[in-house]
């Protein structure tokens with residue numbers, strides 16, 4: 055697998071990943087209510103479907119963040135008082151956004167290495183070859199890994215100041231207090247005076263948020279259903295995709311858009327690699343994703359509790375989304 059991506063470091067342990075998938079599917083479908091973790095959306099097909107989502111008019115998140123970075127990418131670079139640094143990106147995807155930071159950085163003669171971290175080999179291949187072609191002077195080192203393994207590699211091997219990008223409201227997928235724990239982990243991966251640039255979707259009119267997760271082309275539905283397709287393929291399951299419905303709605307009590315797959319009928323599903331069948335009642339939900347929507351107070355609180363200083367907040371013209379720049383205090 056690693057041979058496919060010539061400038062990349064592939065840290066994925068295929069056996070570990072398979073074992074984890076199996077365990078989490080088994081645990082999630084055995085629990086009540088049933089759940090499946092959203093991290094498993096992003097296989098090759100899922101990553102491609104997500105990329106399609108980012109181009110949908112209803113899915114305002116990507117367009118808003120792109121607007122912020124287009125307008126304020128140079129300001130973000132100006133906040134970093136270093137000539138030389140590592141620009142690390144967690145969950146890099148297709149790189150459309152980072153270009154808005156690379157360009158002002160290169161124009162300002164900053165010397166940086168760009169280190170995207172993503173779990174999809176195919177996404178990483180495309181990204182690294184696109185960037186090397188477009189910016190021959192840029193040093194790019196792709197890391198194919200889960201967040202955890204990627205961060206561990208950064209902590210151990212990377213020398214020099216770091217600007218860590220965690221864009222796209224990816225933090226929003228962590229349930230409840232796991233988001234805070236993850237931010238603390240980022241804080242301890244970084245050194246004093248390093249930066250974190252975090253993109254977060256703001257709490258707004260629920261109608262707007264609901265439309266973003268119920269697009270008229272049904273791409274989000276396909277993205278959600280792909281979890282079942284993946285179980286069929288990788289664990290020899292027999293989910294009938296026609297028998298499950300995508301359902302997403304903002305929940306003011308949790309502060310997130312909750313996504314589900316609802317069983318259309320009473321049915322049993324066999325997953326051969328788990329040696330088990332799972333029973334579904336008619337309309338029984340599988341909870342597949344929590345996409346958190348943040349208030350300004352919540353963001354300030356998260357930064358403080360994780361030990362960061364908030365340096366700047368950059369908004370799009372409608373204030374739908376924020377890119378918040380946090381700094382690790384000098385020791």
Ligand code: AVJ
Nearest residue numbers: 107222223224226227274345
């Ligand atoms: C990439 C996790 C930010 O939660 O909005 C898009 C994924 N799910 N449509 C999000 C997603 C449904 C997305 N994140």
